[in-house]
Amino acid sequence: MGKTWRVGSMMRVWRPGRVVDPHSVIGGLRKGPGDPAYVYDGRTVWRATRTPEGPVLLRLTPRQLEVEAEAWGAGAEWALDGVPELLGEADSWEGFAPLAVHPVLVEAARRFPHLRVPRTRAVFEAMAAAGIEQVVTGKEAFRGWRQLLTVYGEPAPGPGGPEGRRMMVPPAPEEWRLIPSWQWLRAGVEGRRSRVVVTAATRAKALERTLELTDSAEIERRLRSLPGVGVWTAAEVRQRAHGDADAFSFADYHVSRNVSYALIGEELDDDGCAELIEPYRGHRFRVQRLLELAGISHPRYGPRKALPTHTPGATHRLR
Incomplete structure (x- = not known):
């Protein structure tokens, strides 16, 4: 350039x-x-x-x-x-061929041929965001992220966003570590999730070194060596920071159900969905993202989950 x-x-x-x-x-x-x-x-x-x-x-x-x-x-x-790299130049569709038995995916690939998986090269930043997003609704996670950045982020250099909108740079690792517990709670982030971010902040340099690796399995192993980081959180980081087109969001409440419903009209759990998308290994996140862009999801029968008015205290399996 x-x-x-x-x-x-x-x-x-x-x-x-x-x-x-x-x-x-x-x-x-x-x-x-x-x-x-x-x-x-x-x-x-x-x-x-x-x-x-x-x-x-x-x-x-x-x-x-x-x-x-x-x-x-x-x-x-x-x-x-x-x-x-940020805009997906390192990503390749080579080896990806939607099966005729999955016409919805065939159509999504036709509609979005320019889709690429980004690579931000910002591993800790991706880990901090994913930690806040664990086991809660998207709206709750977004609210917590917004509040924490507004208070502890750094004003972005330059003119700000469009029409002078104030923008904030996410805190540095050492700044995340200094956020007091009551501020985490005020942002709706209970101790289980805040500990993931704070622990990751102490390992920020080691996290960034995973960018030097080419073996996806080893990258996942190192990410999941952190307490509180499971298959979902590691996948979210690999999608964002490493540009991993195979990092499917297993252990998400909706993703396996959405993908399986789009492909075969039936809602499957993680194990069932994993078997279904095995032919796309190497591109399983690409499948997920194409179907997301196509706007296909499983039917929702109950009322949308409301945001909690208290700090959740239930324990959950690692995500």
């Missing part, structure tokens, strides 16, 4: 030779519409993140067969260097 400079920022244009819609690739990183670290204005993505070089605000704007990337802050060059 060629470099240009604007006052206070650094710009590059990435020309991948294919259509790239940044939000369709990295939209899974957004923690709800109020996420102070991710803003999408209908075309452009604004993302605040922390790099090994420092905080950065990254703006990604698609323009036909190219993406204009602009970054502010100490981590600007690191972030711009990583734009191709």
